[in-house]
Amino acid sequence: MALVEINFDGIIGPSHNYAGLSLGNLAATSNAGAVSQPRAAALQGLEKMRTNLRLGLAQGFFMPLDRPNKQWLAGLAIDMKTAEPHIRAAAFSASAMWAANAATVSPAPDTTDGKCHLSAANLLTMAHRSHEWTGTLAQLKLAFADERHFVVHGPVPPPYGDEGAANFMRLCPSHGESGLEIFVYGKSGGPFPARQHIESSKAIARAHMLDPERTLFIQQSEIAIAAGAFHNDVVAVANERVLFTHEQAFEDPEAAYATIRAKMPETEIVVVPADRVSLADAVQSYLFNAQLVTLPESGGMALILPTEAQSNPNVWGWLEEHVAGNGPIRKLIPVDVRQSMANGGGPACLRLRVVADPATVDQRFIADEAKLAVMAEVIAKHWPESIAPDQLGDAALVEQVQKARRALLDACGLTCLA
Template sequence: MPLVEINFDGVIGPSHNYAGLSLGNLASAKNAGKISQPRAAALQGLEKMRANIRLGLVQGAFLPQRRPNMAWLEQLAADPGHADPALLANAMSASSMWTANAATISPAPDTDDGLCHLTPANLVTMPHRSHEWPETLAQLRVAFGNADHFAIHDPVPAPFGDEGAANFMRVAPSHGEPGVEIFVYGKSGGPFPARQHLAASQAVARKHRLDPARTVFTEQSSDAIAAGAFHNDVVAVANETVLFCHEQAFVDPTALYAELRAIMPETVIVEVPADRVSLEEAIRTYLFNAQLVTLPEGGMALILPTESQDSEAVWSWLQEMIATNGPIRKLIPVDVRQSMANGGGPACLRLRVLADPATVDPRFLMDEAKIDRAADIVATTWPETIDADALADAALWNRIAAARTALCEALDLQELL
């Protein structure tokens, strides 16, 4: 079977809460301390997966990680029952649901050994995410364990910050042809840290055995970081020949566009002007944190949060774009409001992997029957609400652990327990 794009969404975990841990993520900070709805959040994510399957897309899933992360607390010599509330909140975070940060993926057509290379992100910039990579690596090794098709690497070591595919894009004439891999790094954003280091991006490119002539490194705009674009995928997304981005996404967009067109003349730049949609409005609505996908019948669709539809500035510009009969032909709003309230849109929730589905462990590939099974588990075991002030409740920890166990067993992935 030819290579196809598979979107692996993170199932939103039963510990989903609003602790406001992500510096520079404005939605996360705004909703800190509010009562979350883990059950509704997970069901919203599962319905997004179902909608993608009904579009004819291939859909995968990654499972929630253990929470609280007792092993991490033990490394810090912290007694979970009496830990500092901030430390416990970091151990309870369900942020692994945002699988765009799980890893960077270079598909086989781009690598000199013909393998798909995967490097889990170290996520060292934020404490609540820094302890994700061991379990991410464990899932990658199960899902992509076929060594004839995949090469899985250890993360880039600290202190070089690596945030995974959220700061990575790829353009290509088509998914299965050699493409141009774009690594976006940052330096600073006023009061907010840049999370992706140039050195980390360069290390991943070397690990993945990429052709330097078809590998681009470009700097994220400090204005974008300061406005709340903590990852590049909040201001830009690419798919096949199209780069869809905000005018203020990059430090030197003119140079970037010229470099891409020199390497791949088919590149189409769809740039949203700042005088039509401000950087702040684009970030508030997560216009660019959308899944830009190629539909089986041809043409591209933008799967974007309903918040974009609610914005007059954003929606009117999108309607005008669609009317031009350009490469993006369809707009598909989806409800992921619980994830959005914690700072992650449709694109945050998925990791794109170009592969033959027959080479992937089938337990990670979703169909509607599996989604039904997962939804039943979520509806009966996920907490309905979590108060951020109640994270020290041992009864809550037990319920979270039991819910995760039930899902692993339902999807026959007991080795992840």
Template sequence: MALTEINFDGIVGPSHNYAGLSLGNLASSKNAGKISQPRAAALQGVEKMRANLRLGLAQGAFLPQRRPNRLWLERLATSPEEADSALLANAMSASCMWTANAATVSPAPDTADGKCHLTPANLVTMPHRSLEWPETLAQLRCAFADDSYFKVHDPVPAPFGDEGAANFMRLTRAHGEPGLEIFVYGETGAPFPARQHVQASKAVARIHRLDPERVLFVQQSPEAIAAGAFHNDVVAVANETVLFCHEQAFADREGFFADLTAKMPEAQIVEVPADRVSLPEAIRTYLFNAQLVTLPQGGMALILPTEAQESERVWGWLEEMIAGNGPIRQLIPVDVRQSMANGGGPACLRLRVLADPAHIDPHFLMDEAKLDAIATTIAQTWPEGIDAEQLRNAELWSAIEKARAALYETLGLSELI
């Protein structure tokens, strides 16, 4: 079985708006109430996927969920017409585009039964995200339906908050070999809540049937959470043997590094010192919310937001790193400004799955022709702009629902509409 790392990006939905719903996400709060550009946001995401394909990387996609979420409102005994502004904003959120939070994935080399295990995140900490998992589960069970190779689980039950792969890292000598799975949990970083509960992380490790000797549970530093690193992937990212992180990412930095190198001597830690790039600057530019990838021709590249390139301190440190003889050899800036303005960078937009593409539903796997078709549908149907005052507009709801249906039909997934 030929295992390939596939990045599944979330296609930005037609309801993309700036309602400022995410407590602790500084970009989301800062841009609350501004006019969003759903069409531009979705096309930026398509171009990011296209750029990955042209690097020789495997690319998949997940689709936008129903918005407004009428079923969720019905369960609250209301409707889009009757709901108060806060409930309606939650029901209109396009946050499922950040598929790093969709699930935690343990590939077949790591699990006792030799299957790839996927557990959708319950996302219970934030109301607008807690309504995502049923449709996430439906897409996962469609995309990974071959139970000879995949096991898709129900989410961890509340109240133990699970935010998926944004708080998960995997280190390995090579993607297809057994790896060390690292679950990063939080404690409250005043004034913001921690979103990943240690009991949720431990439950996922048990559900996925991981070898306890090949698992680490690591606490994120409260300072990082308080500074706006609402997920670990805002301050750290890993790929194969490389951990790329900020000096202040972890509560017990020395203890974690000692445990890591004891279990995996090949690990290479690339750490950005706080006196070169401050925690606030790293979070503002999403330096670590990058895709750290292994290129087909060899070597690693860092796919990071253009905001990092625009910071003199961040880009200066990165250029020094590249000039050295370290494992990361290439910097690739991408424009995802619409996503960034709502609090999600390149890494937020993707879920990594190590699997044989031959056993995945091909509707979810991308090539240039599919991306062309998706871009055409988006250009023709996605709203150009959404003002927060428009969220109560019934014509907007209808336009969003029709746009989503058109995309599902484009990809031959009408049964999921």
């Protein structure tokens, strides 16, 4: 069985809007009240997936969730007409598009039972995300239904917050070999909440049957959280033997590096110094919220990063120097995901990494050029062109959003998720 890394991107849903619901996410809060473009957003996401396919990478996807979430509203004894604006916006949120928060994934080579384990994230720190897990779990159970190869777990129970793979990294000689799993948790973030609790990370490690000697728990820097790095993947990313990180990503970086090297000596740690790229630059450009991938043909590594990184002189200058030298990142691939970026999610936010044999996954969730073309037609026809926050209570918009999602489900043979 050939194990490869599959990037599962969240299709940006037709209810994509800028309500500014995510405390600590500077892009989301600074753009609150702006007019969003759901159609353009979803097409940008599809184009990013096409880029991956053309690089020879395995690509999957997840469907948008049903929005507004009427079941969640009913639990609050309210509906879209009578809900207060912040509750209405939370019910309408398309934030499940950021699939990095869908789950934490431990590949089969790391687990005692030799199966790939996936744990749906509870996302309980933010109201608008706390009700995602039911729809996410349904998709995970469908996509990874083959119990010979996968184990799908429900979320960690309250009060322990879990934000999924956005606070998780894996280092390994190659994707198909046993690796070192790193859970990054927070304690405090100044004015902003630390969203990943160490108790959640430990619970997931136990459920995934990981070897304690090959499992690390590292504290995220409080300074980074306060600067807007609400998830670790805003300041660090790992791929195979490479850890690419900002100097201020971890609370005790030298201790973290020493422990990583002791567990996996072949690790190459690429540290971007704060005097070259500040935390403010890192957060604004989402330099680290990039897909660090191994190119199948050359075996070299590429960084798929937002165009905002190319527009930042400090960030792009450092990257060009790295590529010109002998660093492990050999290629820079900017992609346009501006609509997602304006809501606080870069290329890495949009994808969940699963190491598996693509043949063992439900093929309805595996992308190819033809399938993406069909999706693009549906999105161009049905997704709203724009949404202003004051439209969220509009009955016609609700009907359009729900009709659009049903059309995509139908086109992809996934009406069972309706």
